Amino acid sequence: MVGATELQERAARAVPAEYVTRIGSWWLRHAPGCSWWIGSVLPHMPYGSTSVSSRAELDGLISAAEAYTAERGIPTLMQMTPGAVPPELDAILAARGYERQVSVSLQTATTSEVLALAPTGSLRVRLDEEPTREWFDVWHGITGGDPDPKWRLLRRIEEPSAYVSVELGDETVAVGRAVAEAGWAGVFNMATRPEARGKGAAGAVLAALAGWAAANDVPWMYLQAEHENETAMRLYGRVGFSELVPFYFRVLER
Incomplete structure (x- = not known):
């Protein structure tokens, strides 16, 4: 268990930002045109450590992250995962004016x-191992935004991937994807058309992704x-997911 x-x-590699700079164990990322969280800083401790070596080192890392985001004209967004970040970081960021936002469940x-719990039903399922324009157009049609940087993001992924589409009648109504790395498959981009919600489409996506993961050991x-996404939280709980750790973001606006 990692x-x-x-x-x-692994999630950062599965949803790769366009620009990534590493300073020690910190990841500084910039993802223009993509979801805001993809450009968050990962202020991680080195593997096996419980903190950075000194307060001066930590202040230096924070200042480097702030300079990186200031140069690009974006907020400084720190992804705060307990156990992954220095335990003293939250209080330091709060004192610097960072606001706490968005609670997420890992x-x-x-x-x-x-595989045992996700409903399969009679819905038709398609699985591709490369992103197709058909899959992308459905996902983008549900989520919106600028399509070009999001398509480029998918093309940057290097790890084995699965792209699932579920059809209801003659229409694709739900999609999702998974990325596998070293024994783990991360699930991303789950989306269902409003008119198909509550009909098992999302569960069928998860079942297909789990089947692909199982076939690839x-x-x-x-x-x-x-x-806050109570519908998604209920779905994931029904098919066997449980929380490893909650995390949140600290944001410094400019």
């Missing part, structure tokens, strides 16, 4: 449990969901 640090860094499950799965 820890939160490893999973968050969840895990065994692939076998998801990937025994564990993980995902991230905002606590």
Whole structure:
């Protein structure tokens, strides 16, 4: 069982920002045109550590992150995962004027449990191992935003991936994707058309992703969901996911 640090860094590779700079164990990221959290700083401790070596070192890392984001004209967004970040960081950021925002659940499950619990139903399912424009157009149609940087993000992914589409009648109504790395499959981009919600489409996506993971000898799965998204939280709980750790963001606006 890996820890939160490893999973968050696997997620960062599964949803790769366009620009990434590493300063020690911190990841400074910039993802223009993509979801805001993809450009968050990962202020991680080195593996096996319980903090950085000194307050001066920590202040230096914070200042480097702030300079990085200031140069790009974006807020400084710190992803605060307990166990992954220095325990003193939260109080330091609060004193510097960072606001606490957005509570997220990092969840895990065994692939076998998801396979056993996720409903399959009679919906038609398609699985591709590369992003297709059909899959993307459905996902983008549900989520919106600028399509070009989001398509480029998918093309940057290097790890084995699965892209699932679920059809109801003649229409694709739900999509999701998974990225596998070293025994874990991360679930991302779950989206269902409003008219198809409550009809098992999202569960069918998860079942197909778990089936792909099992076929590729990937025994564990993980995902991230905002606590406020009660529908998603209920779904993931029904198919075997449970919270490994909650995390949140500290934001310094400019």
